[in-house]
Structure formats: C-alpha cells, structure tokens
Amino acid sequence: MKDVMALITNTKSEEKLSRLTQDRCIADIPFGGNYSLIDFVLSNVVNSGIRNIGIIITHKYRSLMYHLGSGKEWSLDTKRDGLFFLPSNNHQVFHKPLHVDLRDIYNNIDYLHKSTQKYIVISGANVICNMDYHPLLEFHKRKESDVTILHKKENELTPEDYFDCDFLNMDSNHRVTRIVGSFDEATTHNVSMELCILERELLLKILDTCIASGNWDLIDILNENTETLKIYAYPYDGYAARINSVHSYYKHNMEILNPDIWEKLFLGTHLIYTRTKDNPPTKYDKTSSVHNSLVSFGCAIKGEVKNSILFREVKIGHNCNVKNCIIMQNGLIEDNVFLENVIIDKDVYIKSGTYLQGKAEDPVVIAKKSVI
Amino acid sequence: MKDVMALITNTKSEEKLSRLTQDRCIADIPFGGNYSLIDFVLSNVVNSGIRNIGIIITHKYRSLMYHLGSGKEWSLDTKRDGLFFLPSNNHQVFHKPLHVDLRDIYNNIDYLHKSTQKYIVISGANVICNMDYHPLLEFHKRKESDVTILHKKENELTPEDYFDCDFLNMDSNHRVTRIVGSFDEATTHNVSMELCILERELLLKILDTCIASGNWDLIDILNENTETLKIYAYPYDGYAARINSVHSYYKHNMEILNPDIWEKLFLGTHLIYTRTKDNPPTKYDKTSSVHNSLVSFGCAIKGEVKNSILFREVKIGHNCNVKNCIIMQNGLIEDNVFLENVIIDKDVYIKSGTYLQGKAEDPVVIAKKSVI
Amino acid sequence: MQKRKEMLAMLLAGGQGSRLGLLTKHIAKPAVPFGGKYRIIDFSLSNCINSGIDTVGVLTQYKPFILNSYIGIGSAWDLDCGNGGLFLLPPYAREKGGHWYSGTADAIYQNIDFIDQFNPEYVLILSGDHIYKMDYSLMLQCHKEKNADVTISVIEVPWEEANRFGIMETNSEGKIIQFAEKPQNPNSNLASMGIYIFKWPILKECLINDQSDANSQNDFGKNIIPKMLDRKMRLFAYHFKDYWKDVGTVESYFSANMDLLSGESELNIFDDSAKIYSVNSAHPPHYIGSQAEVDNSLIGKGCQILGKVKNSILSPGVYVGPETIVEDAIIMPGVRIGKEGYVKKAIIGEQTFIQDYAQVCAADIKEQPISEVENHSGIIVIGNHIDFSNNGTNHKTIVDFCNKKCLRSVMDEGCNGSYNQHQKRRKTF
C-alpha cells in the first residue's frame, strides 16, 4: 500500500458523547482498557502498509497530540512521510454523516498537493475494528470504482445504536445508488463505516467543485453525482463497533468481554498499537476475586471485580464489589466500595464506603479527577 | 538542569514581520540558511539539559509542527518528558512585551501541574543566540531571586531595531526596579531578551492572582510587585539578535556572514539542531563564483553569488548575479538573473532574464511559491 | 565536539550463564524475561538512566541476537540521546584477527579506545544479571568523598552464606583492608555485588598491567581487585541496603521472581519514582474468564486466563486453558497451556505449547530426563519454542516422558499422571 495515504478526520457531532469529551476530542476517548479510539483506525492504516497519514485536529486536541506523541509506537517517526497534524481553521460544528467536512481538507490542500500517493483513504476515528485495507483496495481497483465506501450489514439495529448513521442504498452489483441519513429511507441495513477510498486527484477535483458550489459536504456531493461517479460499497464482515454515544460506548466496551470478540479485535488480523507506558504487570492479591474482566497493566486488585474493564494503574481495595464497570486510568478505589454500571473517567478517587449504582442502559459517568 | 522545564511562547505581535508570516508563525520563520527561528531557543534549552519542553501554539502552526516533527533531532522523542504542544484557545492578539500572555499558560495549567521540575524557563522564540542556561540558573540560585530576566546591554540602539523592546531599569546589584516598554523611559540600554526563570510554584501562584485580578500580562504583574518579589537581571554578553521586523530579519541574516559571528552562533557553546533533511552536498560548477556567502546543502550554483544566504536546494543558473540576497529553500533562479537586496521565500521560481533590485534598508520580499 | 563525561557505565552482558540451563540455551542471560514484563537487563539500564548516566557500553559475546535487537540503541530507556547513548560492544576483528573476551577485565581492556573517546573521570562497571534498584550517583558521591581509586558496592549477606561470595573486610572509615573470594572462615559478611566505580586512569593502568600477566584470568574479582589491594591503593566499600539479587542460577532466578509476590518485597516495581523501563510490546489488556481464579500473582499483558493461577508470574501473551491449574510457576511470554492441565513449581520457556491434560510438576528425581526439560533442585525448567501439543512428532515422547516418569508431583498425594487424580486435586485447590 505504498501508493495509498490516509486522512483521519475528527468526528464533530459529539452531543451524545459529551460526558466523555469534556477535555478531549472523540478520537482520544479511552477504550478497551488501554487504548484511545484513534488507535484502532491508526493501527489498521499502519498495518495495511500506509505510511503517510494526516490527522485533522479541530479542538480539544492537546491530549490527542500527547497520546500520539512522536508516532513512534506506530512506526511513524520516519524521515519519509509519517504523521501530520492538520489544523482545521473551521470551528463550526457540522452535522452531516460520514463526518467529512471538506473545508477541513481544503484548509490543508498543500499537504494533499505535496503527497505523492495515488490513493487516499479517508476515515473517521470512532469505528473500532481490526482490519486490513488490502482487500478494499483490490476491490476498488477491480470495480474501477471512483469512490468505494466501507459498510457493514447490521441486522440487529436499534434506533439508539444508529441514530446518526448513514445507510447505503445499492444495486445488486454493490454500486451505491444513494447514501441516506436515516434508517427510514434505507432500503437495506448497510451501515456506512465512515471510511472511503478514492484517488487523490479525484479528491482534489471534488475540492474544486466545492469552491465553486459552496457545498462542502462530501455525502451531498456524492449523492448528487451517483450517475457520473462510480460509487461502490465494500462489505466488511469482521467485528466492528461504532462509538457515537455513551450508550454505544458502554455497550461495546462490555461486548469485548466476550473472549471471541476480544480475540478478534486484539489478536486478529494484526496488533493494535497504542502509546507506550512503562507500568509493571498487574498484581492480584490473595484476597482478590476477578471474573470475566479485562484488566490492563499496573493495577493492584484486592477486592471483587466482575464483568468490568480496568485501565492501567487502577487500584481496587479490600472488600470492594465492582460489577459491570469501566474504570479508566489511575482510578483509586478504596476499601469497601460498591460500584455497579458505572463509568469512571481518569484520575478519579473513590473513598472508602462509597456506593454507586447506575442502570445498565444508562450508566453513571464520573468525571475525570473527581473525588467521591 | 534535570530540575528545570521550559515553556516557549509564540510571539504574537507580528505586524512588522507580516511579509514573512503569511502562512507560518514567527517561530517557524526560516533563518541563517538552514534553520527556523525556534531552533535556536530549542537547541539552547536541550543543550542546557532541559528535557521537558512545552511549546505554546496559537495559529498558523502547521508548518511549525511539521518542522519539529517527532522532536527526534532535539533528542526529545523520549519516554519521560519530551516535547509538548500546548494549544492556546486564545486567538486574541496581545501586544505587551516579553510577549507572555499568561492566559496561554493558564489554558495549559494541568501540564504545569503534571510536570515535576522545580524551575521553569519561559522564553520567546524570536531571539537568536547560542547559550548555555547553567550560569543563569546558578545566578538565580545565588541571588535567591524570585524571577530572573535575561538581558543584554545594547550600546548601538536604533529606534528601528528596538521599537518593541522592554528595557530593564535596575539598581547596582542587578535588582530590577522597573520594566519599561520604551527607550525613553529606560535609564540604561539593558534590553530584555524575553527569557526569564522562576520556580514553577511561583508561576502557579502568579496564575492564581491573574484569575483574581483579571490582569494576564506578566510584565504588568512583575512591575506591580518589584518590592515583594526579588526580580533580578542576568546579563548576557554573547552574540544575540532579536528578530522583530523584516528590517531586523534582513540585517541579522547579513550579520552572520561575518565569520566571527558565524562561528560564535553555530560552532559556539553547542550545536544548533534543526529538522533533518537528506540533501546531497552543494555542487559548485566550473563557472560559479561565490564570495562571502552562507550556502546550505543540496544547492547547485553556476552563476555569481556575493554577500548572500542560500537555503537548501537553491539552484542558481549561469550568468546570474546575486548580491545581498536571502534565497530560501528550493528557490530556482534561471540563467541571466540579477538580484540585489532581495528576500526570496520558499519555492520561488525566477525566470531567465529577471532583474530585481531592492534597497539595503528596505529589501524586496518575494512571497512563497511566486513565479516571476 | 564530544564533551567530557564525568562517568560512563560498562555493562558486562557477554557471559554464557550456563547455570541457568535451558533458560539461556538460545539467548544471553541479560535477555531472559523476568517478573512478568521485564528482561533482566532492564534493571541495570533503568538504574543508569535513573541515576543520570546517559552513556553506556554493553559488552556482548554469547548469543547476543535477541539481546541486541531488544536493546537497539537504548530508546526504551531514553538512552538514545544526542549527547551520550547506548553502544553495543561485541568482540571484533583487528588487522591481525580477532580476540574473544576472555574475562570481565579483558572485555573492558579490549574497549579502552571506546572509553577513551569519552575521556571520563570515572567508569562504572555493572553486571547484566542483577535484579535491584540503585542510584549510582550516590555511590559516585561516596567515591568522590573518599577520593577512592575504586569503590565496590557491598551488601550484607547472612553469615552462613558468606562463603559463597567475595567478602570484604573494611576499617571504620569504609576502607577495604582485606578481600577474600569465597572464604572458608569469613571475617565479615560484606559481599561484593560486582559493581565498581573506578577512576578511569587508574583502571586503565590496572587493565594494561593485568594483560601482561600470563597467569591472570583477567577477572575483576579474581585479579584486578586483589592486585589493587596488594598495591595499597585506595579501595572503599559502599554499603547498599536495599533489595539486590544475583540471578545467576535457576534457583536464585526463581526465588527473585517469587520475591515480587511476597507482600514485603523490598524491590518495589510499583514505585513510580525510579521506574524500571522496558521495551513494551503491543499486547492488549489481559482477560480473566468467568470461571477463572487468580490468587497472589502477577499477570502480564495479553494473557487469557480461563483456569486457576496461584502464586505465579505470567509474562505477556500467556494462555491458561479452562480448568487448568498453574501454581508456583513462572510462565514465559507466549506460552499456551491447554485445558485441564496442571503446572506446579515450573518455569516454562517462551512460546512453548503445553498440551491439554498435561501434568508439569516438580520431580524429586535428579536425572536429566530429556534435553528440553530440566530439573533444578525441584524446579522444572522447560525450554523455548517446544510444541508438546503436536502429538505426531517425536515431541510425543517428551510428553509421555514428562507425564509418566519425570514429572512426579511433590504434592502430598503424589502425582501419578492420572486424570481423575488431577480432577480431585483441582477441586480442592
């Protein structure tokens, strides 16, 4: 994939995630005990052999930049190509799906000009999967496609899960006839994965038409050109999760406690890279009792933990009872604490004797650095 | 200097440099044939042993981030500490000297909290020198100073050079009695070098008072507290140049053609690091004639060059006559071109037969990517 | 432009480590995994950077490939800095051919040119097989205060073990007045830790001197130090009082690992102030299954624990199958243990696959059963990259051998390899 570059855009519609995005962008939301959301798409890109990667940053990006650092963990601290941060000067919130505001890209058009690759992958940062893009590129070439959009057939849709999805209406040959923004208009359950591939030259042409027309929404433009452009849909059939609300965030975290999904996501096609941290292994005390849980490193566990995800350096005291919880980095849970259906953000200190219970369909979220 | 961290602030008052800052911040203005302005302060900081460095970025920072990359060239791609980009959410232009808008720092206060060093150096990015900070720290400790400001005694001041300087009025013991913003009020020619050192805890206290008072100008706050705070001035007696206008930019570039200054600046206390570029050595043709010039690598010279600075990959054609010019990276000068007192920004293409002449006191500036 | 270094460190990492048996069959001792996350050399290298030493020469000789690629240029320890750096120093050929390093002192002797280019005042000599956290800058301070020619770091050992060490006798100001290698009747219990700070000009002179002595084994403990004592030089002892362990044998390696599990270990790897750095692999968080039990153990990244783990240390990427019991064991990276098995008091080498129903438990017999399995005083060691689950090959023999003959249990009810027996035991875990 020497001939492919990637642009990672930052999803802006974050209303339903706002309890997790007080001081971070969506791409940097912690997930799966050790990762930020962007780690998944970034690892997919790197493991597919793409070496020129631009990341559009809009606001609240400091923690994201800290997370990505020199790009060393993704082997992107190279002389040739590598990782580029592309500031969007556009602070307006933009609600259309596929979440590609072409103004952000236009604002960095000289980066596109300077790049040498023939193809470009444009992706959001909020889809979790472990995927190799080679078959997608093959498909794109074989179909002589102009734009190929990744999609997944979802048979168990709930409005809650997919309130802001795009659906791809297509013919029997996978050619997209229309991209629709609501389930009601959709003829199938083909959910767009917010990732497409096209030629860099075509993207530059599309940007030209944007300037002329004043329309900067990629989906609108594609819909207006379904006859002149060959737009195809490539089906992904592996595990994928789309994070667009606290509800889906909680649900998909719990989902990876399924060992099959854990294996597919983390030990599947390739490894998922993340920022290196020098923490010791996790210490299980004699008194600990842990079941069906995902535990990162540097934790020290003395109490009971069940169906939960512990990020690094979480300490769980004696006689605790932690059930169906997500506890992010550096959580300090003193003795005799009861927690059920709770999402605890980073650096939270829960004092001895606390009792917190959320609902499974609406977990309690404890903000970063809280003391309770 | 394990116990010192550094904050590099981005000078915002750029009216007189605007012809060079169309699409870059001041910190990234090319200087001396191979560098960006920030390379000097960053190399000083790193060579003094400081490993925790925050850079405040405000606007037009993409090229700066590209320049700094992973921080590898400054040995800052480390696990512990390293290089941090600190976004200022404050886009207002702020005109007071020492150019420290404390709002930018307050906006990143958790970075200050997280850091472990006792002292902090705060510096602008537009002073060119090659300096070790150890003696400054020694002085600061010996004097039991609260805030120590670096200054230089300038005896040949012109209003043009120092229109936006701060001057330090001080007693015989180097204790600062007042920081004044204009030469008229100054009792001496002690120009502030826009660099100070203080304890991190004191900076945090000052930020507290800012919130209370609504005054975010560090100089104002220092002036109001010259009795309670021990503010000292540390004199720097090496070569230093302050870039605040196209005039001073041109003047100081020409100044380093003096071999003594070239040696002091580049082979002095330590090396000045910059982004690595893989260019071949410079090729001098049989027909070339080059005198009193600074030439970067990857150039190919066929014509005459005198009293000029050529950045990397500049090509000078046959029968050219280039005098008193600064030609930035990738300039392509065809045959039979006459250039005198011209500053040529990056990626400019000057066609055969062109004649361009500026005045020594007001050079012509050719914008990036021009074709002439 | 190279500035003078106050002190650089030379880390001896070339020994064969034959007393570690199968653990060092394919890799150098300093590269052996430790503590569920680290490799042994992480401790010395982290100590260096935590003590402010940024220039380290690593002397390699024995099977250095994994060690070399693990260390690289020292990025994992932030030693890849502009000013200093980490340098691998294998033996090399000169105009007239090459010389292998024939002793610890000879290894340094052959790299005099390397050291000279940094023109250091002091040289710190370290071993690559010690587990400890130490601030060498404090030792250097002591060295300077005493104006010593060499300062030797010493630790108090139990009197009854003193005859296994190089023992120092010191006067009241810490000056070493006598040194005895493994004395029968020790006069002191201060043992040398094999950590030295020398004035470089003095060490250089001693090394050159020692080379001309045809009878010398070119060893620091056996030759250089005794000769300095004979020459009435200024030798001082630096008392180290924290946790320190030489992991040169399977037994000491095993117990140093187990020390991490005892609540009171003096080596606090959880301490943030002087972190032990290592190369981090891209493993996910580990998964503890619904039926799993984990008790007094360290679990590394990427493990999948479906069975029961007690008093054990699991390195990254270990799989423990359902209803399998792992007890008092050290499991190296990438090991897979099938279902309903039993592992007790064992060290299982990297990437080895243990088949379902297997019984790996300490034997009380002395014989060496087969080349991939060793018994070190009751600790079973199984080599790297062995696939016992592959029944079609001659590994079957090994499996049978393990199950039926060699690996008898030391547990009270004995180990007859029967599945029922094992089931019963598992229930009473």
Place this chain on the structure above:
Amino acid sequence: MQKRKEMLAMLLAGGQGSRLGLLTKHIAKPAVPFGGKYRIIDFSLSNCINSGIDTVGVLTQYKPFILNSYIGIGSAWDLDCGNGGLFLLPPYAREKGGHWYSGTADAIYQNIDFIDQFNPEYVLILSGDHIYKMDYSLMLQCHKEKNADVTISVIEVPWEEANRFGIMETNSEGKIIQFAEKPQNPNSNLASMGIYIFKWPILKECLINDQSDANSQNDFGKNIIPKMLDRKMRLFAYHFKDYWKDVGTVESYFSANMDLLSGESELNIFDDSAKIYSVNSAHPPHYIGSQAEVDNSLIGKGCQILGKVKNSILSPGVYVGPETIVEDAIIMPGVRIGKEGYVKKAIIGEQTFIQDYAQVCAADIKEQPISEVENHSGIIVIGNHIDFSNNGTNHKTIVDFCNKKCLRSVMDEGCNGSYNQHQKRRKTF
C-alpha cells in the same frame, strides 16, 4: 505474530578492506565517508528501503564500532520499522565458544537461524562497499520470472578489464552457462557485481553443504556459485546498466568520488526519486569567504572556505585557511587545513589538522614514507586524527618528512616545498 517476509537482505560489512590502507585503519570499510556527505554503506541501505526491503541483517566483524553506532537501528534509512528492521550481526559465542566469520558464505551460514526466523522466500546478498543506485525489486521480479535458484547481478565491463572480475557467460535467455573467476582469456565481459538473490531453501542447503567441504574457502564467488553451476542448478544473470563501482581500493575509491564531479556522472545523487539517506549531523550551512574561490567541487555542511578549492570533495566541517589551495582532493569530515598551504591529489583523513604553509601533494615515489601517510599510485592518503600543527611532538617529523621528501609535486613546475614557489603557483591557479 511475525509475518513471512518475501525477501530479506544480508549485507556483508565485515571485511577488513586492507586495500584501502589508512582509510580503514580505524573503521570498517562500509563506514568510510564518501562524496562529501555519505558513508559507503548509505548506498546499499538506501537501495534496500527504496526497493521496499524493510528487513536487513548487517554482518560485521572488523572494527565495527563506528559502523555500529552510525547504523544504530537503521533510523536514518527508515529501517527501524515495527514489522522488519535492521539487525547488526557480529560473530558471537555459543556454548562451545565462538567462531569468527571465515568467508562471505560462512558469515551467512552462521546466521541461518536469524534468517529462518523470518522464513523468507528469497534472500538478497549485498556488499557494503559498492557505490550505486539499484532497485532490487526489479531484480527480484526477474528472478521470479526465470524461476531461478540464484540470480546474479552483472554489469558489462571493458573487455580489457574483464580479467579482473568474476565473468559470466550466459545463453540467449540469460541463463549462466559458465563462470570464471578472473579468467585469462575471457569469453564474456559480463562481470558479477557480487549481488545475489537466492531462493532461501536452496541457499541454505548450499551453505550447509559447503561447510562440510574442508577445502572450501566458504566464499560465494569462489565456492557457492561454482558448485551450483556444477550441480546444474538454475543460475541467471540480471543485467544492470547504470552506474556501479566497487570501491575496494584507494584508486577506485578516489575515482568514484571524482565521478561525482564529472558533469555526466551516471550516479545522480541529486535525484530526488531514489534518495540516498544518511545520518545527518548538526552542521550549519557552509561559509564561502570573501577571498575564496570554489570551482567544480562538492562542499559539505559546516565547511569554512577561505582559500581556493578546485575539483575537490569536502566533507562536513572542513576548514580551508586563507590563501590555501586544495585541488583534486577528498577531504574527510572535520579536517582543518591552515593558511597558505597546498593540497593536491590527496585524501586527508577525519579530524586531521594540517599546519599552515604545508604542502601535501602527490609524489611519484613508491616507498611508504611513514605510518600516517601512504602513497597509492600517486594518491596521497593521510590518516585520521593526526595533528600536524602540533610541532612539539614527534608529528613534526612527519610534517618535515611530508614537506621535504615524500610529497613531491606532480605538477609540471615540480614541488620543492619552498614557500615562494607555492606562492607563485597559487597566483596562477
């Protein structure tokens, strides 16, 4: 999780390079500076990454310190990637002691385990002392199309020089039907460039085979290839038509450097499409003084040119004093040449200081004057790190020797070391 590699490269960088004389007195041949910016090994390593090869083993043996620290983990060539990487492979000790690499094939033989862990289909064998730009992926494509057991890269040499090379005779489809090492009466002018692509299983078998032959020198050209030909294996030639030079002698090293100055050099180092990468030092732009003249030369970073430089290659950080003339010379990094001197047809080693008024010009005498100065067919070579300006030491002898006896000029007016003579010449430059 290691994925199978299609091809990995093994770069032979361990030879002593004794025909380069003083140039390789302190460093391995691949680490010798070249072309005002590079070191010789930059070309092979850049070719690798530019050909999409991300896994390279570098075999080192002779004085590898500078080479090792120059290469590091290959960051300068972007070879420090997660998936592959650059690996230094020095000789090492095993349980029963160590073996030095005794030949090119032996060096690969001793690293069979290294290669096997990547399980490659093909192995590319490279030398560390060739100057060229080549896309190995095209050669691999040819190798696959022919289903060859080994493909050897060949280049046409002038017929009169063919007797200095290993010469291939091929049939119409490029199959090698005969191979002769330095033939008296060559039937072909296709010379082996010492670049091979093998099917790995075949190479492995050949290497193992060759080891059991006590008479073999374990060399690719002398043993492995002839034996394959004898065994009727499929050997094919890959015709390379661009610039290529083996810089194994001072003469070829000198002329390869000078080729860069001839306008028509086929090796375009200014070409951006296949860049030659190298470790970049932190030198400032170079300074050309008011009275300086620079003519048909390559000037590296950080030079200060106050005198006159003609047809020369100056590496980074060279100082040429006022009124000094440097002509037809290669000046290594950090050399300082004082004022009013004269240097002609010379190679001056790294960090050497030439005093004021010195005359370093080619001599027509054959004798070896003194250990720090050599005469290779009229090219003067001066060693590294010599301070001729230090008149107090025995270097004075060398200086006098250079000035008065050895270094006679080959210029028409002769060179008698007199200052006036030199002044006159300078003016007619």
